Amino acid sequence: MRDQALAYASEHQQLHIEQLMELLCIPSVSTLPEHKPAVRRAAEWVRNYLQNIGMSRVELIETTGHPAVYAEWLGADPSAPTVLIYGHYDVQPTDPDNEWRTSPFSPTVIGDDLYARGAADDKGPFFALLAAVACYLQSAGRIPVNIKVLAEGEEEVTSTNLPLIVAERATQLACDTILIADHPMATPEVGILMYGVRGNLYTELEVRTLPHDLHSGTFGGVAPNAFNVICQIIATLTDQHGKIAVPGFYDRVRELSTDERALINGGLANEAVVLALTGASALIGEAEYSVAERMSVRPTLDVHGIRGGFIGAGSKTVIPAVAVAKISMRTVPDQDSHDLFALLDAHIQSVTPPSAHAMLRALDSSQPTIINYQHLAVQLAEEAYRLTFGATPLYMRGGGSLPILAEFQQQLRQNGHPVPIVMIGLGLPDDNIHAPNEKLHLPIFYRGITMIIRYFALLGTELAASERLHPD
């Protein structure tokens, strides 16, 4: 069965690239209202594709935003595990358009690369997962595992409706493992298995000192200035190295085991590499943690901007009454966004002078997620990477946030344990996601399909005994 699928994949590379290019032609920019019909067309394209390759119960799920898509194929052996594939068919906007060398929605192959918005994030890698399913169904008429697919058109707009869908359809979505391909490999040979993400707590801090702005000539020296105060408050949030100085902030940070530390530091991130990548003249962060650790398993605090006051040309001498800072924190297991918000707020109130009123608002939050990387479902993905790319992949915890993971972990459980989420990388670090000239490296795309075919086969045999799926 596996070999039939592998042969089919090898013979139909051109078909797969043509199919992907159809999907890439659809300008499914989820954040732009004028592209709303295009996001629906992308959903319909995915629905039709899943129908055509022989999936069942194919459904366009309407939401208050962009539609999602569900499909399943449950014809595997009774003992075979069920894999839930998650992906998204919406894309980022294309601006700045003048920096594209090809038209973003006219997919263009140049050498080994396919250029188009969404090529790497996430239409290409997501389609590789679907194509692997197709290779089995088209060649052998069956798959070694049961497959469910849940795809959405709102990933680039914070997956607004997906948590509702997951909660409402927890029974329908029941599975043994979740498979996602939405991040890069480390190199064209070395894959990355991502087994966790940081959470995010995004806040606005509003400091008000006066009912309205005043003139610094008249009242300078006595009237409290909202910008002076907000800078003083913000300066107390971190030390000079970027370590967070809010009391209690690190209390629930899970310390790394020696094994995990070795795993994380076995990656490619080090000071020289990150200095080169960022262009910074020096890095910040806690001296007692490595660069790789600071980027992925340690919490952070960044100020994104401060609105209010006068920022026009020239020299207006206003004492600003209000300043509003956007401040976010990346959080790590076992920190809880609600607890951190309370800690931050208490600290801010304690350092706010009597001349000012500070109000902290949460704009957005997601919990950090960690998956047991020793789970067999993850280990078998490592084996599939090695069999296909010839190199052992790296294990990483992502520095960014993927709120839907926490939702999956909360809603999709078996025997009281969250279902393991296997995140494989099928892009490259220089794919220009969210930027002009996004591309997909085609050799990785073809090998990715092969790798997933192998992974399904490994899951079907090694994990056939379902009790082995839940060592968590």
Next chain:
Amino acid sequence: MRDQALAYASEHQQLHIEQLMELLCIPSVSTLPEHKPAVRRAAEWVRNYLQNIGMSRVELIETTGHPAVYAEWLGADPSAPTVLIYGHYDVQPTDPDNEWRTSPFSPTVIGDDLYARGAADDKGPFFALLAAVACYLQSAGRIPVNIKVLAEGEEEVTSTNLPLIVAERATQLACDTILIADHPMATPEVGILMYGVRGNLYTELEVRTLPHDLHSGTFGGVAPNAFNVICQIIATLTDQHGKIAVPGFYDRVRELSTDERALINGGLANEAVVLALTGASALIGEAEYSVAERMSVRPTLDVHGIRGGFIGAGSKTVIPAVAVAKISMRTVPDQDSHDLFALLDAHIQSVTPPSAHAMLRALDSSQPTIINYQHLAVQLAEEAYRLTFGATPLYMRGGGSLPILAEFQQQLRQNGHPVPIVMIGLGLPDDNIHAPNEKLHLPIFYRGITMIIRYFALLGTELAASERLHPD
């Protein structure tokens, strides 16, 4: 001579108000290019008025910006002093227009008040000075003092061209005292003699940490954030009370004599009054100085705004590469803007971490000015206030800045001493200057003309011996 002028003033109040209303009808907003012709029309109106009342050598002085106006009348006794009247006929913009209860350039009398943009700043008070001259010339054909008039149309746009005019025409402008009416009285009875202003040093601090913005998910924890850094730098500039913490900043601040301290604290500003005026819940400032002192004779540091980063709606997780803060300081005698810039820059460089590059730019600066309030020219204005309004005026140093004063003091000197500048108030604190519903309280306008008539008479007799003009 004085009594003829006083009688004329009393009989021609209606004429003076009608003439002022003509000037107020001209929308001479100097900062708006579309109003450029109107500023010229205001200059022409002033020129024509001065010609019509019998002044000589009346001239429209062309500049690269808005024109200025010069005129003189030098027919007084040989021993009589010469008074240089300074004023401006440009006005602030009128926005927010929807908050005006009358049309800003359709002067409207309601009760005792005349509503119009420029009514109090400075067309009304400036015209009161000219009208006093007219009262002498129209009634007696002469004035007890020689008069020179220098008026500009760029005061609201930092008097760009006036320093050049003053420097080029120092001989033409030679005088014994300068008279300005461009600030309020304390109450309708209690005048204010302003004998100094603070200087201003307006800077931009640019902090750069990266060649371009980065994503806080990917690089949060290692990449230096320009906003975190700029807040930490700014927090070192003042202590929690607003006292400036830049080393050496206070070194050249002239300490107050006991007499001057009593004078300044004899005014109306105290904590309760200023709390009510500002609406603040608490005032800031150096505990060892009174509220009145902190507002006028102590230096200040205010942050006006910080541009850069992300301040839109929502939660974009960018690590900003650049932050630019507008920071200004009010300075006091004998501080020097150039010295302070160097001190500030050195301090900022010393607290900037290796991960950031800080660059301080001066946008604008003016030197603080102080006039000897015991000078007879000032004391005679006190007498004129008392004779007219029935109350002894207050002495104040202004908290704001008036860059042209330092220019006058540098260019217009006699026997090596700067010519004394007499600044009288003929408005009210609630005149809404620079705001909607600007007004002039007409009883003060009429009495102002009377007061200036008396002042010229006092100057002509008491100061006829020119050596008495220079005790400085």
